[in-house]
Structure formats: structure tokens, C-alpha cells
Amino acid sequence: MTMAFHELRASYAFVERNINLVKRYWGWELVWMLYTIANSLAVVLIARGANTAVGGQPLSTAQVDTLILFLAIGALVWHYLAVVFQTVSEMISWERWEGTIEYTFMAPVRRGTHMVGTALFSLVYGFAHTAVVLVIVVLAFDLNMSHANYVSASAVLIAGSLSLVGIGIMGAVLPLLYPERGAEMTHVIQAALVLISGVYITASEMPEPLATISIFSPATYVIEGIRSALIDGEGFAELWPTMVGLVASGFLMIPLGVYVFSLGERYAKRTGRLKRSG
Amino acid sequence: MTVATTEPEQFRGLRIEVDPHARALEVDDVTKVFRQGPGLIGRMRGKREERKRVVAVDHVSFVVERGEIFGVLGPNGTGKSTLIRLMSTLLMPDTGRVRIFGLDVERDEAQVKRLINRVSVEASFFKKLSPMENLMYGARLYGVDPAYARRKVVEILTRLGLENRSIGSSMEDMSRGMQQKVAIARAFLTAPVLLLLDEPTTGLDPHSKREVQAAVRELRDTHEATVVLTTHDMQEADELCDRIAIVDKGRIVALDTPAALKDMVRQAGEAPPSLEDVFLRLTGKKLEEADKEAELT
Known part of the structure; x- marks a missing residue:
């Protein structure tokens, strides 16, 4: 019990450290925020210009508004999931850049504690970051959110975050094993997820084999679930199968991620890969 | 025995019982070999070089008693840091065992x-x-x-000579000497019973070096810690260590107190030998030459 309490408290070390890093790198955070806002607005503007670009039978204002909302949700939810994935998968890259990896790996905390702390931070950070972008997008496009069910949307988001944390932990093994190129390899996973998860197009409408592959991405269900909650106002009654599926996927992905990471850590300690700073 | 020796109430959930008769450190026939060159992916991409086998630690055995300051003296690239990493759970030995207070570093990590x-x-x-945030x-x-x-x-940082305003400022603006003092302070803060110092004074000015050395002695004296120190500074080893292992090419070539090592090579009618002389007689080269040799390979 005492040990469990210690591990829980120790996980806060990673939260506090990362918050301090965000404060110290505030200039970079500002740039990152502006980049995200510009990116999200650019995607949503596609809907605004749909009529001019395509020609023919024009979309009604209501249809354009729905398209704007559809793209905005895709962009924002993907941003949140990407931040969660990136923060978790980069936990090793950060330590390598700073030269602290050996200190952290020598500390008397379980790797699970390290990951829980990083994951907690990623959820809070991802949520705060996305909330700021959301406010700006809503103000910029005067989005109609009158049907939105925010409670069920949040529940889907939280349930879906678990799987992304698990995939992120698996991704974190790459910078551990490949000090020079591991961080870039995690970006490949991220790019693959954005391609197959129906971020800007409904997954079922994607060309084969992407449509089939999209079934295996938890992000597909998160984005679809949140669209249903925010556009159609669906609540727990309609979305509970999605939520249960996402939670189950998270409970599978996180232990799998921790197991894969532990194999990678053991290999790194056998071959001396912890000390190289990449 | 309760291990957190000082102010144990400050360590929550971390005190552990160890065998009161166990030695501080036992290194038993440890070997560590690294393989360098193209890996599987490199070879698949057509790289033909052979993978080189580098023996970093070669059948090393020694024991460190509680409260000792034990030095590992040798040139660069001779396996000193690898030894420290093996003791600190950052590397796994290929053969042999490392025990700390009777606990196996692999099994009881x-x-x-x-x-x-x-x-x-x-x-x-x-x-x-800042130092405060890091610590x-x-x-x-x-x-x-x-x-x-x-x-x-x-308290610790002020005693080590850091000004109050530096404690809250970013560490990127600090000199290496200052950063090293913060590293020592970080070790002090956790009151380890075995402190592993891997060339802690390399690159420091003489004044900072003396301060760090004083801090090491203090940690041993006031916290009852055992210290393992790697260095290629002969004078530091001579002044600080109770016993010294001289290593060359991953092997221990001699192990004793500084005085006994000097006696080993003392010759009648000659001036009392220094540790530099001991190293020269035992390995056939000067430490500086061995450092240059290591840089070239």
C-alpha cells in the first residue's frame, strides 16, 4: 500500500516537471499554438469555399455549416489525440534531448509510474491546448453548436484517450531503440493514424484498403463518436457501445504498450542504448 | 538495518531492510561486451563492414566495504563508466553478478x-x-x-556556493562547475547509501574541484555513505580514496590502498613513487598516453 502510494505520488513528478518545461519553453508553446490555430482554420476554410471550388448545384448555408462543423471536429479531435500520442511517445525523445534519460531510468520508480505521469500530463495538456483552439474556431466561424451534447462528447474523448496512450507507449520504444531516428519514426505512426482514422472524411467513404484498415484504429471511433455527439446531439444511450469499445481497447492497448516497452528497455540495457543521446 | 540513514522520516515509503552483514558492493567476474557497426537494418541496406566486438569490462571482480571511498582509476575508454552503469542498473552484465548490500542489480533492481x-x-x-525545479x-x-x-x-546549494538567485534561474546559463555542484546536491538530497561518482570533477577548475571533493568526503562522513569514484585524476584518487583499483583495457591490473600501490613499485634509492609511476609500471604507459590512445581508437 505504501509503495503504491509512493508510486502514485512519484507519478506527479513527471506532471510537475512537464508543466515546468511548458512554462520555461513558453515562446515555443506560443508558436506551437499559433501553428495549430492556423492549421485548424485552414482546414475549416475548405468548407467555406466548397461552393466556389466545386461549382454546380450550390450547397445550402445549413449544409456548409454542417461541413464546417464536420471538418472542425475532425481537426480539433485529431489535434487532441495527436497531442496525447505525441507527448507520450516523445517521453523518451525528450529525455534524450535533455540528456536526462539515465537519471530518470535509474530513479526508484516503476516504468508504469513514469508512463502514468506522462499520460496524465498529456491528457491535461492536450485538453487545455485543444480548448483554446476550439474557442478561436467557434468564434471565427460562428459555429452552430445548439444540438451539441458536450457530456457524451467528453466521455468519448476520455475513453478514446486511453487507446492513444497505449499506442503512444508502444511508439515510445522507437526512440529508446533507435536513438538517432526513433523520434521521426513515431511521426510515421502519427501520419498513418491520421490517414486511416477518418479525420477529414467519414471512414466508411475512404477508398479500399483504407476503409478496412480504419476499423482497427481507435481514433476512427473517437472521431465518429464525437461527431455524433456534437452534430447530431447523440447521448450515452446511443454512444455507449462506442464508449465501451474504446475503454476495452484502452485496457488492451495500455498493458500491451507497457509490455512492449519493457522488452525494449531490457534490450536497451543489454546493448547499452540508454547512454547515446541521438 | 534501515537504509535511509539520515532523517528517515523525510523518505516516504522508500526505506528498505537489507542484510546487516552484506557488503556495500560486490562485483563478481563481470564482463560486458558491446558490438559496434551496422545492425540488421544497415546490413539489409548493403553495409558490409564486420560488426566490431568491444570488450568494455573483462572479468572484473572486487568488493567494496561499507563507508569506503573506493576509486576506479584508469584512462578514458577503459570501461570505468561501463562499470558504474552496471552498478546503477543502466546496463546488464553479459556474465557475472553485481550485488549492492546483498541485492542483485538485475533481480532486485x-x-x-x-x-x-x-x-x-x-x-x-x-x-x-532551474536547480530548484530539477532537484x-x-x-x-x-x-x-x-x-x-x-x-x-x-541549504545544500547555498553551502556549495550557489547564490540564492541562481537557485531559481535556468541552468543553461550556469558554468559546468556550477552544474556539477547542483548534481552533487541532488545526490545529497536523496541521501544514498551507495554513491556512484563517474568522473565528477572532470573539466572543473581547481577551486570547484576542491569543493566537490570536500562535498564527497562530507557525504561519506555525515551520511555514512559508501562511495565509488571513477577518475583519471591521479591526485584526486590519491587524496580521496581509501582503496584504488587501477584498470586498463577493461581489466583490473592492481587493487589496494594508495600507499600499498606505491609500495608495490617502490625501488630502493629512488624518490617515493606517485600513482602516475604506479600506473606506468603496471601498464607500461603513462595515463596521458593511454588517454590519447583511447581517443584514436
Whole structure:
């Protein structure tokens, strides 16, 4: 019990450290925020210009508004999931850049504690970051959110975050094993997820084999679930199968991620890969 | 025996019982070999070079008693840092065993981690963070009470010569000597029973070097810690260590007290030998030459 309490408290070390890093790198955070806002607005503007670009039978204002909302949700939810994935998968890259990896790996905390702390931070950070972008997008496009069910949307988001944390932990093994190129390899996973998860197009409408592959991405269900909650106002009654599926996927992905990471850590300690700073 | 020897109430959930008769450190026939050159992917991409086998630690055995300052003396690239990494759970030996207070570093890794701390030649800090932020991170990882840690950080760093305003400023603007003092303070804060120092004074000016050496002695005397120190500074080894192992090419070539090592090579009618002379007689080369040789290979 005492040990469990210690591990829980120790996980806060990673939260506090990362918050301090965000404060110290505030200039970079500002740039990152502006980049995200510009990116999200650019995607949503596609809907605004749909009529001019395509020609023919024009979309009604209501249809354009729905398209704007559809793209905005895709962009924002993907941003949140990407931040969660990136923060978790980069936990090793950060330590390598700073030269602290050996200190952290020598500390008397379980790797699970390290990951829980990083994951907690990623959820809070991802949520705060996305909330700021959301406010700006809503103000910029005067989005109609009158049907939105925010409670069920949040529940889907939280349930879906678990799987992304698990995939992120698996991704974190790459910078551990490949000090020079591991961080870039995690970006490949991220790019693959954005391609197959129906971020800007409904997954079922994607060309084969992407449509089939999209079934295996938890992000597909998160984005679809949140669209249903925010556009159609669906609540727990309609979305509970999605939520249960996402939670189950998270409970599978996180232990799998921790197991894969532990194999990678053991290999790194056998071959001396912890000390190289990449 | 309760291991957190000083102010144990400040260490929450981290005190562990160890065998009171166990030695501080036992290194038993340890070997570590690294393989360098193209890996599987490199070979698939057509790289034809042979993978080179580098023996970093070659059948090394020694014992360190509680409260000792034990030196590992040798040129660069001779396996000193590898030895320290093997003791600090960052590397696994290919053969042999390392035990710390009777605990096996592989099998009992979690418990061993609670007994040790390491200061390496490169100060491992989040450079944008301040000494206070870095040390609080360490304190939380080691289960030190945060309120106690905050007070203690200021106390230790001030004693080591850091000004109050530096404690809250980013570490990237600090000199290497200052950063190394913060690294020593971080080790002090967690009161390890086995402190592993991997060339802690390399690159420091003489004044900073003396301060770090005084801090090491103090840690041993006031915290009852055992210290393993790697260095290629002969004078430092001579002044600081109770016993010294001289290593060359991954092997221990001699191990004894500084005085006994000197006696080993003393010749009638000659001036009393220095540790440099001991190294020259035992390995056939000067330490500086061995360093240059290591840089070239």
C-alpha cells in the first residue's frame, strides 16, 4: 500500500516537471499554438469555399455549416489525440534531448509510474491546448453548436484517450531503440493514424484498403463518436457501445504498450542504448 | 538495518531492510561486451563492414566495504563508466553478478535503485529548468517530502556556493562547475547509501574541484555513505580514496590502498613513487598516453 502510494505520488513528478518545461519553453508553446490555430482554420476554410471550388448545384448555408462543423471536429479531435500520442511517445525523445534519460531510468520508480505521469500530463495538456483552439474556431466561424451534447462528447474523448496512450507507449520504444531516428519514426505512426482514422472524411467513404484498415484504429471511433455527439446531439444511450469499445481497447492497448516497452528497455540495457543521446 | 540513514522520516515509503552483514558492493567476474557497426537494418541496406566486438569490462571482480571511498582509476575508454552503469542498473552484465548490500542489480533492481544515486561526468539536467525545479523533480522521484526538499535544496546549494538567485534561474546559463555542484546536491538530497561518482570533477577548475571533493568526503562522513569514484585524476584518487583499483583495457591490473600501490613499485634509492609511476609500471604507459590512445581508437 505504501509503495503504491509512493508510486502514485512519484507519478506527479513527471506532471510537475512537464508543466515546468511548458512554462520555461513558453515562446515555443506560443508558436506551437499559433501553428495549430492556423492549421485548424485552414482546414475549416475548405468548407467555406466548397461552393466556389466545386461549382454546380450550390450547397445550402445549413449544409456548409454542417461541413464546417464536420471538418472542425475532425481537426480539433485529431489535434487532441495527436497531442496525447505525441507527448507520450516523445517521453523518451525528450529525455534524450535533455540528456536526462539515465537519471530518470535509474530513479526508484516503476516504468508504469513514469508512463502514468506522462499520460496524465498529456491528457491535461492536450485538453487545455485543444480548448483554446476550439474557442478561436467557434468564434471565427460562428459555429452552430445548439444540438451539441458536450457530456457524451467528453466521455468519448476520455475513453478514446486511453487507446492513444497505449499506442503512444508502444511508439515510445522507437526512440529508446533507435536513438538517432526513433523520434521521426513515431511521426510515421502519427501520419498513418491520421490517414486511416477518418479525420477529414467519414471512414466508411475512404477508398479500399483504407476503409478496412480504419476499423482497427481507435481514433476512427473517437472521431465518429464525437461527431455524433456534437452534430447530431447523440447521448450515452446511443454512444455507449462506442464508449465501451474504446475503454476495452484502452485496457488492451495500455498493458500491451507497457509490455512492449519493457522488452525494449531490457534490450536497451543489454546493448547499452540508454547512454547515446541521438 | 534501515537504509535511509539520515532523517528517515523525510523518505516516504522508500526505506528498505537489507542484510546487516552484506557488503556495500560486490562485483563478481563481470564482463560486458558491446558490438559496434551496422545492425540488421544497415546490413539489409548493403553495409558490409564486420560488426566490431568491444570488450568494455573483462572479468572484473572486487568488493567494496561499507563507508569506503573506493576509486576506479584508469584512462578514458577503459570501461570505468561501463562499470558504474552496471552498478546503477543502466546496463546488464553479459556474465557475472553485481550485488549492492546483498541485492542483485538485475533481480532486485527496484530495491537497488532505492539505495543508490549517481553523479556522472555530464551533468544530466533539464537545462531550461532551474536547480530548484530539477532537484524537486529528483526529490519526488526518490520519495523525499516536498516541503523538506525545498528547504534542503536551498541549504545544500547555498553551502556549495550557489547564490540564492541562481537557485531559481535556468541552468543553461550556469558554468559546468556550477552544474556539477547542483548534481552533487541532488545526490545529497536523496541521501544514498551507495554513491556512484563517474568522473565528477572532470573539466572543473581547481577551486570547484576542491569543493566537490570536500562535498564527497562530507557525504561519506555525515551520511555514512559508501562511495565509488571513477577518475583519471591521479591526485584526486590519491587524496580521496581509501582503496584504488587501477584498470586498463577493461581489466583490473592492481587493487589496494594508495600507499600499498606505491609500495608495490617502490625501488630502493629512488624518490617515493606517485600513482602516475604506479600506473606506468603496471601498464607500461603513462595515463596521458593511454588517454590519447583511447581517443584514436
